Amino acid sequence: MIEVKSLVKDYGSKRAVDNISFTVKRGDILGFLGPNGAGKSTTMKMITGFVSPTAGTALVNGHDVTQDPVAVKKCLGYLPESAPAYGEMTVEEFLAFIAEVRGFRSRAARDEKVARTLALTHLESVRTQTIETLSKGYKQRVGFAQSLLHNPPVLILDEPTDGLDPNQKNEVRSLIKNLAAEKAVILSTHILEEVEAICTRVIIISQGKVVVDETPAQFRSRQPGARLDEIFRTLTSSDA
């Protein structure tokens, strides 16, 4: 579903992403870990076609992002970091706009998608509120709702549980888990427990390179008895 092939991104003389390759199959939830500035977001932005790679490419559902970015964007749901949205719109107006851009032009199809998404992400209570008046947790959910609206086969979520309270975190996790059966999901996070709770695979990148690509169980067995963040620290300490 997602095939990342030797992606490289240079910003000036700094190499932010250095030859990253991996694949994500349907049903996989890939936990994307790494210290801040390791290149997680940049890699995700390249897969979504927002940032163009210096070298290498990514295939999403067989479409090459450097050749046909619009085809990639069609089969992709993306939640950017800190969930940007048009603040002056209400939740409903915003999702209706997303539905229209996603090709649901008739009023009936559009309203159906918006209603379904509002229900799925529990946003009905704030549907007529403007997004700028919402709390961070709700804003985050609006961003999540936006990425799910067209039921995409591929989901890319940049810190989807950031800013949520423990209950909301749980809710979003179980939602992702339920959806994942027929999707390929990449999510980045700083919460190692989250990876253990829902991910089927872990990739850790450090200084732009993949240092770990394995299952959570394998990851844990690297240092039996140690806490996850201790293993993480050992692996990425070169970044400090």
Added chain:
Amino acid sequence: MSQITPVLKREFLGYFRSPVAYVFLIVFLMASVGLAFFIGGFFKANLASLESFFTFHPWLFLFLIPAVGMRLWSEEKRTGTVELLFTLPVTTLEAVLGKFFAAWAFLTVAILLSFPMVITLAYLGHPDWGVVASSYAGSILMAGAYLGVCSLTSALTKNQVISFVLSVLACLILLFLGWSVFNGALQAVLPVWAVDLVANFSFITHFNAFTKGIIDPKDIVFFLSLTGFTLFLNVVALER
């Protein structure tokens, strides 16, 4: 190209979701009509003509259109929604055109809301309707060219103030090249053909013909090609 519609619709309605639209409409109408009455001598001239109204448009647009155009891209970059927009299945050209046409439609509404001036004219005398129509057409075309410049400068920065100053500066140059005072000064040092050549790059030169009822293809081509060229640069600036 069908993706232009949702972007256009969202952007156009966006003006009315915030106070921007109402503040702009009031300021524009008060300033344009006020200038015509108090400086242009609309009544004193004792002519059934809107020349005293339209003659100030190039100067008024110099400040008011950058105020509309400065937020087009700067705002998206500042709030991060640009990442959302460009990970939806929309090409850069479609996004640029959608936003441009929305802002242009909004400016057209503002210009046409000066219709009480036309009613006043029809009540008081017998205006030349051809001249009135061509003046409106010229004003709307010129607004599009100004807006093209402002949209471009807006795409260069995420700071709205810088965007505003840059667009005023760029428009000022395009205005000055045809300002009679500047041309008079230029004639002292340059031959007439050279001054004419310089003046040909100005808004004023091409707009004046419209206010006299002359619809010359070369004036239409000037405004449309300036608009097209700035929008092309706009796409290049965003894809950079």
